Amino acid sequence: MLDLTPEEWTAVALSLRVATVSTLVALPFGIAIAHVLARKEFWGKPLLDAIVLLPLVLPPVVTGYLLLVTFGRRAPLGAFLADHLGLVFSFRWTGAALASGIMAFPLMVRAIRLSIEAVDRRLENAASTLGANPFWRFLTITLPLTLPGIIAGMMLAFARALGEFGATITFVSNIPGETQTISAAIYSLTQVPGGDAAALRLVAVAICISYAALLAAEFFARRAQRRLHGD
Amino acid sequence: MLAVDVQKQLGAFALDARFASEGGVTALFGASGTGKTTVIMTIAGLTRPDRGSIVLDGEVLFDSDKRLDVKPWKRRIGTVFQEARLFPHLSVRHNLDYGRWMSGLPADARAFAHALELLDIGHLVDRRPGKLSGGERQRVAFGRALLMRPRLLLLDEPLASLDAARKAEILPYLERLRDDARVPMIYVSHNADEVRRIATRVVRLEAGRVAAQGGVEIL
Numbered sequence: 067m068l069d070l071t072p073e074e075w076t077a078v079a080l081s082l083r084v085a086t087v088s089t090l091v092a093l094p095f096g097i098a099i100a101h102v103l104a105r106k107e108f109w110g111k112p113l114l115d116a117i118v119l120l121p122l123v124l125p126p127v128v129t130g131y132l133l134l135v136t137f138g139r140r141a142p143l144g145a146f147l148a149d150h151l152g153l154v155f156s157f158r159w160t161g162a163a164l165a166s167g168i169m170a171f172p173l174m175v176r177a178i179r180l181s182i183e184a185v186d187r188r189l190e191n192a193a194s195t196l197g198a199n200p201f202w203r204f205l206t207i208t209l210p211l212t213l214p215g216i217i218a219g220m221m222l223a224f225a226r227a228l229g230e231f232g233a234t235i236t237f238v239s240n241i242p243g244e245t246q247t248i249s250a251a252i253y254s255l256t257q258v259p260g261g262d263a264a265a266l267r268l269v270a271v272a273i274c275i276s277y278a279a280l281l282a283a284e285f286f287a288r289r290a291q292r293r294l295h296g297d
Numbered sequence: 298m299l300a301v302d303v304q305k306q307l308g309a310f311a312l313d314a315r316f317a318s319e320g321g322v323t324a325l326f327g328a329s330g331t332g333k334t335t336v337i338m339t340i341a342g343l344t345r346p347d348r349g350s351i352v353l354d355g356e357v358l359f360d361s362d363k364r365l366d367v368k369p370w371k372r373r374i375g376t377v378f379q380e381a382r383l384f385p386h387l388s389v390r391h392n393l394d395y396g397r398w399m400s401g402l403p404a405d406a407r408a409f410a411h412a413l414e415l416l417d418i419g420h421l422v423d424r425r426p427g428k429l430s431g432g433e434r435q436r437v438a439f440g441r442a443l444l445m446r447p448r449l450l451l452l453d454e455p456l457a458s459l460d461a462a463r464k465a466e467i468l469p470y471l472e473r474l475r476d477d478a479r480v481p482m483i484y485v486s487h488n489a490d491e492v493r494r495i496a497t498r499v500v501r502l503e504a505g506r507v508a509a510q511g512g513v514e515i516l
Contacts, residue, residue: 189384191343193342193395194368195342195343195372195376195442196370196375197400197445202372210386294386295385
């Protein structure tokens with residue numbers, strides 16, 4: 067049905083890898099920040115809230131450029147990470163994952179935060195009287211009750227990472243086999259004569275992946291809801 | 298032995314309650330809005346008094362002068378709330394086991410079986426709280442509080458959310474709990490008949506203050 071060339075398969079595989087890794091790496095940070103924003107009151111909370119939301123409102127190219135001057139090989143932080151941890155972001159797929167993760171972060175945090183805010187505090191109080199300290203209470207009560215929101219947040223982040231273009235191409239360019247995701251590949255194909263057929267194939271693949279992700283998220287969210295309210 | 302002496306300002310309402318309980322079932326009796334629930338929440342550690350002290354079996358749980366405030370999860374005080382507050386994502390069995398697990402107590406199959414029998418909830422253990430009736434839920438909540446082996450049981454109007462028929466169904470279980478478990482209890486209620494059946498001692502609250510305390514005859 068879909069006769070993809072090896073190069074096109076590479077772009078598809080890379081997209082999936084970038085979206086999956088960025089979603090999974092962002093998740094613990096997303097849960098932590100969402101928990102802080104949902105439950106803690108502190109000075110500067112509106113500032114933190116705004117910083118988390120910033121990638122959503124900044125032009126993606128701006129985010130990409132900021133990443134370049136922060137994590138580029140010649141930037142102090144980028145050089146430090148490369149020299150001491152062997153972690154190179156510039157012009158690598160890891161950089162694409164970083165850019166995607168940052169672009170997706172606000173959506174993920176928002177979904178999880180709303181879900182944490184909806185958790186019945188009275189259940190947490192009950193857990194406290196039963197001997198659960200804040201750490202265990204969070205792990206055994208708050209987190210499971212937040213699961214539908216976590217699934218929704220992961221789904222949004224995955225979709226956002228899949229569609230990420232501006233920040234990625236600015237930060238790590240458009241290198242086939244290394245940083246060329248589906249979106250970048252489609253863009254490249256539309257820039258050359260006779261690329262339409264290949265572009266259409268990739269468009270079809272992008273639709274399939276997005277649709278499958280949506281169905282999977284719906285399935286897991288339903289299952290989580292049933293677990294919470296069934297008998 | 299429990300000694301409570303707490304003051305708390307809540308808007309225009311001033312709570313200033315002083316009483317002691319020597320074990321058995323002490324009822325905190327009074328109309329709604331007299332501060333009964335606030336008192337019990339300070340004992341559980343979920344509400345912080347402005348001033349005062351709370352001492353249970355010689356251990357100071359709260360003392361504003363000494364800046365002492367034992368966290369609720371370290372108090373080992375079982376609490377049954379008006380709404381059962383069962384954890385919806387856990388089976389009845391895991392709800393019952395939660396307190397024991399969180400308090401780091403070893404599994405005790407005999408105590409578990411005994412609680413199931415006492416409260417007649419054995420047939421519910423594999424179900425989730427979502428589909429239980431109000432009365433069943435409250436019985437599981439009793440079991441959950443009991444199985445953490447508390448030093449004191451707090452019951453905050455545990456029958457208030459049930460209709461008359463359900464109340465009549467639950468009351469015998471409460472009496473069995475009282476006679477069998479031998480855990481001192483504080484029982485909050487605004488219902489004199491209920492208090493007469495359950496309590497051995499009564500503390501009557503009026504407008505945030507203790508108006509009288511003594512046997513059930515003061516009702």
